[in-house]
Structure formats: C-alpha cells, structure tokens
Amino acid sequence: MNTFPGAAWILAGVFALSGMLTVGGALLAVTSQRVIRSVSGLALGSVGLAGLYYFLHSPFLALMEILIYIGAVCVTIVFAVMLAEPDEPPPEKPRPRARLETAVALLVSLAAGGALAWLGLHTRWPVARARTGDGSLRSLGVELLSTYCLAFELISLVLLLAILGALVLARHGRTPPPAS
Amino acid sequence: MNPLHDRLETYLVLAALLLAAGVFGLLRRRTLIGMLIAGELILSGASLNFLALNRFTAPDPATGQLFVLFILGLAAAEVAVALSLVIAVYRNYRSVLTRDLADLKG
Numbered sequence: 609m610n611t612f613p614g615a616a617w618i619l620a621g622v623f624a625l626s627g628m629l630t631v632g633g634a635l636l637a638v639t640s641q642r643v644i645r646s647v648s649g650l651a652l653g654s655v656g657l658a659g660l661y662y663f664l665h666s667p668f669l670a671l672m673e674i675l676i677y678i679g680a681v682c683v684t685i686v687f688a689v690m691l692a693e694p695d696e697p698p699p700e701k702p703r704p705r706a707r708l709e710t711a712v713a714l715l716v717s718l719a720a721g722g723a724l725a726w727l728g729l730h731t732r733w734p735v736a737r738a739r740t741g742d743g744s745l746r747s748l749g750v751e752l753l754s755t756y757c758l759a760f761e762l763i764s765l766v767l768l769l770a771i772l773g774a775l776v777l778a779r780h781g782r783t784p785p786p787a788s
Numbered sequence: 789m790n791p792l793h794d795r796l797e798t799y800l801v802l803a804a805l806l807l808a809a810g811v812f813g814l815l816r817r818r819t820l821i822g823m824l825i826a827g828e829l830i831l832s833g834a835s836l837n838f839l840a841l842n843r844f845t846a847p848d849p850a851t852g853q854l855f856v857l858f859i860l861g862l863a864a865a866e867v868a869v870a871l872s873l874v875i876a877v878y879r880n881y882r883s884v885l886t887r888d889l890a891d892l893k894g
Contacts, residue, residue, distance in 0.1 A: 623793040635809060660802065661839060663793045664842075733845050
C-alpha cells in the first residue's frame with residue numbers, strides 16, 4: 609500500500625513523538641513549580657494530543673484541539689497569570705509532612721491510572737461489525753445539525769452563559785476609578 | 789500484529805497516564821490555577837479515551853468525534869468561568885494559594 613520508502617518508520621517516529629509530547633507535557637504541567645511552565649506543559653501536551661487525534665482518523669478534532677486548547681485555554685490562563693500572582697512561594701519552614709503528602713498523592717494517582725490501564729489491556733473490546741458512516745467532516749456537520757441539533761443549541765447557550773458569568777464575576781470587587 | 793499506532797491498547801494506556809498525571813496535580817498543586825491545569829489534563833484523558841474507543845469499536849465514527857467536540861466546548865466555558873473566579877478570589881484575598889482560602893474553616 610505504501611510506495612514511499614521507509615513510510616512505516618516515519619509513521620512510527622511521528623507517533624512516538626506525539627505520545628512522548630503528550631506524556632512529557634502532562635508531567636511538566638503537574639511537576640513544575642512555576643505556573644507559566646505548567647501552562648507551557650499543557651500547550652506541549654495539547655500538541656501531542658492533536659497528533660494522537662490525527663492518528664485516530666479525526667483531523668478536524670486535531671485542528672480544534674490546537675485551536676481551543678492552545679489558542680483559547682492556554683492564552684486565557686496566561687492572562688490570569690498576568691492579573692494574579694499565582695506562583696507557589698517556597699515554603700517558609702520545611703514541613704515534615706510534605707514528603708508524605710507527595711507520596712500519598714503519587715500512590716493514589718498511580719493506583720487510579722494503573723487500574724484504568726489494566727482494565728484497558730485486559731478487556732476484550734467488541735469490534736463493530738459494520739461501519740455506518742465514514743466519520744468525515746461532512747458527516748460530522750450533517751450529524752451536528754440533524755441528530756445532535758438540541759445539544760448543539762444547548763452548548764451555544766452554555767457558552768453564552770459562561771461569557772456573561774465570567775464578566776459578572778471578574779467585574780465584582782473592582783475599585784471604581786477616582787472621580788476627576 | 790498491528791503496529792503500535794493501530795492498536796486500541798496504546799491509546800488507552802496513554803489516556804490512563806494523562807488521568808494519573810491530572811489526579812496527581814489535583815492533589816499536589818497548591819494554587820488554584822495549577823489545579824485548573826490538572827483538571828484540563830483529566831478532561832484531555834477522557835477525550836483521548838472517547839476517540840480511541842470511537843475509532844476501534846464504534847459503528848459510527850462520527851459519534852465519538854462529536855462528543856469530544858462538546859467536551860472541548862465545555863472545557864473552554866469551564867476555563868473562562870474558573871479563571872474569573874480566580875481573579876475575584878485574588879482581589880479579595882491577595883492570594884491564590886489554596887491554604888489561604890480558609891475563611892469558612894472554624
């Protein structure tokens with residue numbers, strides 16, 4: 609099927625790069641002390657995740673992942689970083705329980721992730737007998753405006769309410785400018 | 789045997805890793821924005837799970853893609869509201885450390 613020489617190797621390399629970007633970005637996002645590095649980790653992880661979406665035959669979602677996560681979410685968090693001072697200060701006195709808390713958090717998260725991975729590896733997943741659609745962008749649009757029309761309208765309502773709520777919440781408590 | 793990028797298990801394990809990183813961040817970060825980022829990682833893991841199962845087991849490949857599209861929209865709305873909450877908290881407390889937000893604690 610592949611006529612280009614070494615296509616399989618290139619494919620494997622790009623896939624490994626996407627996977628490593630995803631995992632490395634996630635680890636950077638949760639382990640670094642500075643918030644701006646966490647945001648950079650989230651952006652890196654989103655790039656890797658977009659690559660994985662591409663391998664899962666959904667190029668439209670790969671585009672949307674980059675557009676929304678990097679273009680909207682990360683930029684909004686960076687704005688909040690500018691307005692507040694979110695960096696974690698180094699603890700004044702070394703707390704004796706900090707290491708224990710980290711160990712417990714690591715244990716809990718590894719247990720949750722490990723259980724999920726074990727389930728995923730040891731379940732016999734059913735295979736669809738017949739495909740009823742091709743998952744193209746055209747079929748996505750048709751489904752969005754026919755079967756999922758109500759959800760589509762509702763999410764526009766949710767986004768409108770989120771905009772209004774964010775405006776109201778962030779405006780509350782602002783000191784009025786001094787009357788001149 | 790299929791190559792690694794054409795097997796369901798690879799994606800499920802990657803999604804489980806994303807979930808583990810998110811849970812660790814939620815438990816360990818000491819600022820509100822750090823916890824928000826960890827929550828985004830958990831949502832990303834859920835999206836990856838949905839798309840992987842959609843690609844390999846679902847009869848109609850459009851369904852899972854639409855669900856992930858809705859997850860993306862909800863994540864954007866959540867981030868907007870949560871960040872305005874963070875800014876409101878910062879105006880009142882001059883801090884976004886979770887340890888300082890203890891007014892209701894008797």
